[in-house]
Amino acid sequence: MDWVTILILLLGIYILAAAYVKATGKFADHIGFYGPIMMIKTENVGVFDWFRPYSRVLRAYGTVGVVMVIISAVLMTLMLVFAFNVTLVTQPEPTGIYKPQNILLLPGINEYVPSTLAVWFAFFLTLVIHEAGHGILCRIEDIKVKSAGLLYAVIPIGAFVEPDEEDAERVRGWPKARMLGAGITNNIVIGGICFVLFILVVGMATPLSSPAVYGVYEGGPAYDAGLPTPSVITEVNGVPVATRDEVTAALDTTSPGDRLSLTVEKDGVLTDRTLNLTAWPEAITAQVGPRSSGYMGIYYYDAASVQGMVGQMFSPIGWLRFVTIPFDMSVGGQQLKVLAFETPAAAYYEEPFPFFWGIVHFLFWSAWININVGIFNAIPMVPLDGGYILKEGVDRVLEPRGWGRYGQAIVTFVSWVLLSMMLGLIALPYLLHI
Structure with a gap:
């Protein structure tokens, strides 16, 4: 289906x-409607009181979280300014990641976020974790919770915790900041835990050494011969091969201008193709050194290399590679797609247990969505959590000095500046190419 x-x-x-x-x-x-959106709520919110015996620990957790939110807010603001400047300078076409729908993280609407069970479970988990953070810290800071629930529009699109307005207004300073930042803190912490588990679970798979052709270079011999991809080379010039090293050894005996016969298997079907080998392109020999053998114009799926890249994701470069997996269209990025999407490359690993790739995908998207939602909500712009934390901080600084009347104006100004840059990232690719 x-x-x-x-x-x-x-x-x-x-x-x-x-x-x-x-x-x-x-x-x-328990059920109400806002237009087409169904709100399912409950006033039985005693679950949040279960955490009150751990108030001291959770207040410390919330305080660390506020610091984390402030750091994220600064970084996200700098990133917005940088992205806006890059957009003005490079003037990108309104395609790919610059399409408006790709700004949102909604599965199936964003072209790079698939509508799969793993993604929807991760999306739902992110919403619940975020709102649970607010609910728990409300009770830790003696703020009553009136209700909690989910928002549906065919599928879950949101969650909410409704604090008592009078109690929320009464609380000031760090207690209020901890309550406001708890959702972001939960998202980033749970996202980090899922990220670590993701790396550990991926490392449990055994990469296969079969000569898996994952793609062909346009204009190369394999491209001209119509070599099907992805596929696995089973014979070279009639000689059976089982590894990439065996294919390389056979290729090393050839020269540019030779004809090479390949038998490949794709979806259980064997196909024969004859390649007219050429000299290696200079773009490749400049990186790997001169080659005297013939050139096929293929690139393999390297399962061991993918696992190696996953193992390096704790580094800054590795983290950037993790974040860009959904929309990285480079050769290396295409090989990493197996970590987040259902691709034929899963066949090039020996799975350690049933439903292995489903769990990998769930952990990937749980980490990716939680962290992205967390740092996005940290942007110091109302109505995001980061904006309300900014307002609380500005009020606490200005009110003792008698300048409290300027607080709202400052927060409004900052919010409009950041919102204008965000809208600019969407609109500029269209406006610059009218």
Whole structure:
């Protein structure tokens, strides 16, 4: 069953359920509607009180979280300024990551975030973790929680915790900042834990050494011969091969201008292709040194190399590689897609246990979405959590000096500047190419 069919079924179930609730008035205390959005809530929120015995530890956790939010807010602001400047200078076309829908992290709408079970579970986990942080810190700081729940529009699109307004207004300074920053802190911490687990689980797979052709270079011999990809080379000039080293050894006996016969397997079907070998391109020999053998114009899927790159993701460069996996279209980036998407490359690993790749994908997207949602919410712009933390900080600095009336104006100005830059990132690629 494809995702379109599933979405139609979910839409039908949602419409029937909404019509039944509205027509009968049942569950009115727990279900409400805002246009097409269904709000399912409960006032039974005693679960947040379970954490009150650990108040000292959780206050320390919240304080560290506020510092983390402030650092994230500064970095995100600098990143926004940098991205806005780069957009003005490079004037990119309104394609790829510059399309408006790709600014959002919504699965199936963002072209780089697939609508799979792993992604939706990760997305839902992110929402719940974020709001749970607010609810727990509310009770730690003696703020009543009136209700909590989920927002549905066919699928879960949000979660919420509703604090008592009078209590929330009464709390000031660090207690309020801890409550406001708890959702961001939870997202970043849980995202970090999932990131570590992701790296550990990927390392459990055994990479296979089969000569897996993952792609061909345009204009090369394999491209001209129509070599199917992805596929696995099984014979070279009629001689069976089982590893990339055996293919390389056979290729080393050739020269530019020779003809090479390859047998490859794709989806259980064997195909024969004859390649007219050429000299190695200068762009490649400049990196790997001169080659006297013939050139096929293929690139392998290197499972061991992928695991090596995953093992290096604790470094700054490795972290950048992790963040860019969904939209990295380079050769290396295409090989890493197996970590986040359902691709044929999964066949080039020996799985250590059932549902291995489903767990890998869930951990990847749980880390990726949690961390991105966390640092995005840290942007010091109302109505994001970072904006309310900025307001609380500005008020605490200005009010003792008698300048409290300027606080709202400062926060509004900062919010509009940052919002303008965010909208500019969306609009400039279109405006600059009218």
